[in-house]
Amino acid sequence: MSVRSENLPESGMRKSDKLIPWMFVAFFVVVAAVNGVFIYFAVHSYTGVVSEHAYEKGLAYNETLEKARKQVAMNIAHEAAYENGVLRLVLKDADGQPLSEAKVTAHILRPVSEGLDFDVELVHLGGGIYEVPIETPLPGRWRAELEATWDNTPSYQMMLDFLVRPQTDPQTAP
Secondary structure, eight states: OOOOOTTSOTTSOOGGGGGHHHHHHHHHHHHHHHHHHHHHHHHHSOOOOOSTTHHHHHHTHHHHHHHHHHHHHTTOEEEEEEETTEEEEEEEOTTSOBOOSOEEEEEEEOTTOSSOOEEEEEEEEETTEEEEEOOOSSOEEEEEEEEEEOTTSOOEEEEEEEEEOOOOOTTTOO
């Protein structure tokens, strides 16, 4: 005598039991699809690299600190500003006299995206004032990494973050 459940058909399987292998297949298809989405966004989004050659820079950190100490010891006063499309730098020596024989360059970069960086050289206008008009390809936040060199001194470096506002067309402005 065999014990039989009244709920089971004679074959011993319910209709829903035939779906179990397909449920496993569907589960792994969903997992693969989600992984595919993550892989797509990982490959096509921001790399996350904040600093190129971070390891080498880390090894040379004491050298970087020494350069910073030397720059502070130079006792140079600087005033950097961006206004109305013009990058301006005023340099004065330790005695408050204008530095008029410096070569000043700026590396302009956009912190939130790659490929828009460019370099400019500031023109000396006299009295330690250096300027250059800047046309950025996009409005938004930009950074100028300025470097001044003169005589036989080490370079003097500074950074300026600035905001470029969108151009408004005077004909369409209210």
